[in-house]
Amino acid sequence: MATIPGDLPYIPAYEAPPTYLNVAHTVRSWLLTKDHKRIALLYLFSITFFFAIGGVAATIMRVHLLAPAGLLVEEMTYNKLFTMHGVIMVWFFLIPSIPTTMGNFLIPLMIGARDLAFPKLNLASWYLFMAAGFFILLALLLGGVDTGWTFYTPYSSRSSNTYVTLAVLAIFINGFSSILTGLNFIVTIHTMRAPGMTWFRLPLFCWSHYATSLVMVLATPVLAITLALVGIERVFKVGIFDPAIGGDPVLMQHLFWFYSHPAVYIMILPAFGVVSELVTCFSRKRPFGYEFIAFSSLAIAMIGFLVWAHHMFVANISIYAGMAFSLLSFLVAVPSAIKVFNWTATLYKGSVALDTPMLCALGFIGLFTLGGLTGVMLATLGFDVHVHDTYFVIAHFHYIMVGGSVIAYFGGLHFWWPKMTGRMYNEWAGRIAAALIFLGFNLTFFPQFVLGYLGMPRRYHSYPPEFQVYNVLSTAGASILAVGYALPFFYLLWSLRYGRLAGPNPWRATGLEWQTTSPPPKDNFEKIPVVTEEAYAYYKLAPQGMAALGSVAAAEARETGGGES
Amino acid sequence: MAEDVLTPEHSLVAHQFEDAGQQREASRLGMWAFLSTEILFFGAVFVAYAVYRLRWPDDYRQGSLELKWYLGAINTAVLLLSSFFMALGVHASELGQNSRLIRNLILTIVLGSLFLAIKATEYYLEYEDGLVPGASFRMEPPPEEAGSGFARAVKSFERAISRAPKGQGEVARRTRAEEQFMVFYFIMTGIHATHMVIGIALLCVLVWMARRRKFSAAYNNPVEITGLYWHFVDTVWVFLFPILYLLRNP
Numbered sequence A: 001m002a003t004i005p006g007d008l009p010y011i012p013a014y015e016a017p018p019t020y021l022n023v024a025h026t027v028r029s030w031l032l033t034k035d036h037k038r039i040a041l042l043y044l045f046s047i048t049f050f051f052a053i054g055g056v057a058a059t060i061m062r063v064h065l066l067a068p069a070g071l072l073v074e075e076m077t078y079n080k081l082f083t084m085h086g087v088i089m090v091w092f093f094l095i096p097s098i099p100t101t102m103g104n105f106l107i108p109l110m111i112g113a114r115d116l117a118f119p120k121l122n123l124a125s126w127y128l129f130m131a132a133g134f135f136i137l138l139a140l141l142l143g144g145v146d147t148g149w150t151f152y153t154p155y156s157s158r159s160s161n162t163y164v165t166l167a168v169l170a171i172f173i174n175g176f177s178s179i180l181t182g183l184n185f186i187v188t189i190h191t192m193r194a195p196g197m198t199w200f201r202l203p204l205f206c207w208s209h210y211a212t213s214l215v216m217v218l219a220t221p222v223l224a225i226t227l228a229l230v231g232i233e234r235v236f237k238v239g240i241f242d243p244a245i246g247g248d249p250v251l252m253q254h255l256f257w258f259y260s261h262p263a264v265y266i267m268i269l270p271a272f273g274v275v276s277e278l279v280t281c282f283s284r285k286r287p288f289g290y291e292f293i294a295f296s297s298l299a300i301a302m303i304g305f306l307v308w309a310h311h312m313f314v315a316n317i318s319i320y321a322g323m324a325f326s327l328l329s330f331l332v333a334v335p336s337a338i339k340v341f342n343w344t345a346t347l348y349k350g351s352v353a354l355d356t357p358m359l360c361a362l363g364f365i366g367l368f369t370l371g372g373l374t375g376v377m378l379a380t381l382g383f384d385v386h387v388h389d390t391y392f393v394i395a396h397f398h399y400i401m402v403g404g405s406v407i408a409y410f411g412g413l414h415f416w417w418p419k420m421t422g423r424m425y426n427e428w429a430g431r432i433a434a435a436l437i438f439l440g441f442n443l444t445f446f447p448q449f450v451l452g453y454l455g456m457p458r459r460y461h462s463y464p465p466e467f468q469v470y471n472v473l474s475t476a477g478a479s480i481l482a483v484g485y486a487l488p489f490f491y492l493l494w495s496l497r498y499g500r501l502a503g504p505n506p507w508r509a510t511g512l513e514w515q516t517t518s519p520p521p522k523d524n525f526e527k528i529p530v531v532t533e534e535a536y537a538y539y540k541l542a543p544q545g546m547a548a549l550g551s552v553a554a555a556e557a558r559e560t561g562g563g564e565s
Numbered sequence B: 001m002a003e004d005v006l007t008p009e010h011s012l013v014a015h016q017f018e019d020a021g022q023q024r025e026a027s028r029l030g031m032w033a034f035l036s037t038e039i040l041f042f043g044a045v046f047v048a049y050a051v052y053r054l055r056w057p058d059d060y061r062q063g064s065l066e067l068k069w070y071l072g073a074i075n076t077a078v079l080l081l082s083s084f085f086m087a088l089g090v091h092a093s094e095l096g097q098n099s100r101l102i103r104n105l106i107l108t109i110v111l112g113s114l115f116l117a118i119k120a121t122e123y124y125l126e127y128e129d130g131l132v133p134g135a136s137f138r139m140e141p142p143p144e145e146a147g148s149g150f151a152r153a154v155k156s157f158e159r160a161i162s163r164a165p166k167g168q169g170e171v172a173r174r175t176r177a178e179e180q181f182m183v184f185y186f187i188m189t190g191i192h193a194t195h196m197v198i199g200i201a202l203l204c205v206l207v208w209m210a211r212r213r214k215f216s217a218a219y220n221n222p223v224e225i226t227g228l229y230w231h232f233v234d235t236v237w238v239f240l241f242p243i244l245y246l247l248r249n250p
């Protein structure tokens, strides 16, 4: 204690302790930060940028497809558009989306640690991601790539005269960024848990990220080497996958899907984690069947490695292999369904509040279920032959990845936004955006199920006139969806300056991340917490808590003296 | 924080960790997780190699016959010996014996570099033989008297140690599938050599750190996990050597 000469006691002026945001302000303090929370924000900016680029490509395609002959672009440009849309959305948005932003930000907070186990590797992973992003943008600016995001040989190795090598280089580098993130999460969850934070007290968000990380670490290297082989074949003109010089293109497909099917779980498992948190918080109940939700994530991660050839039923694989892969693919539906049933059972007799994050979570459950069920249809040999490479497949995986992952991403972003920034967004703007996304999404992609069933192939820049009505519906939906995606961009930015101060726990949620200030201090907790109970002790808040808590909207209504009560 | 006494051990624990034990556990697990990534990384190429080897057994066998098995064998010995010194180095670091640690690390570096030198010699001889895939690949093996003096000397040495009667050791005309074998040979040994170069660079950093007395019996994580990495790279070679060089009999 400093003392001041004279009789007067020294009274220090009250100063709020610095948060991770205002502890330093220089550009250098951001670009060289090792703080997981700042790295999460760096990722948030980066993937938002790539989401916009991928979205623009999709918009141009949807407008083009308004007329049967196509409105805007040539065949080749169309090929480049769907390739860029796929590559950027898969590797530069969906794969990093929830793990690198919310995972990075929340895992140390949720387990009561000061940071991830390897902060420097975490920063390195962001730089690798940006290097990969630089190369993919370079490929885009130089003229693009036309192979489709799957880079099937021999087209990618011999025929295409676009910037394939640059694109596979970008994805190769991107893979290592993903591996470092996964590795960091695995080690952090294993070794950095606070005293008393046992495995079965972990939030389900951490369980699903643990499963995701296993897939990242074990599947991504296979993609890296496969694309490296494609690049080598292309540059040195040697026969690895090209049948004309002794290669086997189907082998390339096997290796590619050995990664790219599990990659679906890199995209959806973190979303499961987010939804588990949202459903419990806004039902004010502990999750029904915690252990089942936790272990079903691991089961999905493991079975997910055994199903890849369901993408290749028409690639002349043996019928027995097809049957085995079909059966194994059905099996993934079991742990997925366990999750859906558990979320539903959590809602049952819960005190459900329909705030923005919960609207997203409920949207997720419905859309993911539809996407999952059509996935079971596609895993059926006979049906797959009928709709293979049609819009049915497009609709199916967009229900999983957009209706599932992206909506969960938005739900999570809204839920933890007050924690990240210390501010509340406008609740009604959030609800409107969530509703627009849900409606726009369904209008965009449901007609594509019909289109595919009727036989419209994917990746075509024109189509017979009888398909026009579905395409017009789909484009109309896409424009609503675009508005729904654009809205949060504005009101979330608005909230940074004008939003209500959130306080440490605006949702009255359980979980360690809500016990520290919003935004958290640089080292997360003033003192490492000691955990004495499960992550979802909502029963402690009941019954007197239940009525008093209500939803944020109800609180707002009370403040303004309006309805609801 | 002000009342914390800064012990030498304490200062080496990064701020995110509670204590040295947690840090050691994390760095070990991190390296094991990384090695599991590496297994899948190499694994994919091994699978592709296996698929093609089973498809074109004769061409691949002929490819194996054209490799310098004795150089591969010497390299295997060199690498196993380097792993032995690496293990001694890790052991020395656990006991806090700094000069023994440095000595063993340097021996590991020397043997690792020797491996790379022998590998480079092999690559050179294969280039002279027209075995490098792509533009410089030659379907006809070059005549014995072609090539540099060194390459000819190696050839006469090979004839001397060959047990095959004269004339039968001749290599037949090459095939596309044999070129593919060479593609995999260069990719697999090339990735392996890249890992060796990275490993040697890491060992050099360790020597530099050890000179500055960074390690003690209480803190030797970097030595330990670099050791894990080095043994892993070594193990990869133990698989590469037989499947590339030794599958020679029909």
Ligand SMILES: [Cu+2]
Pocket (backbone or CB within 6 Å): A260, A261, A264, A307, A308, A310, A311
């Ligand atoms: Cu799949």
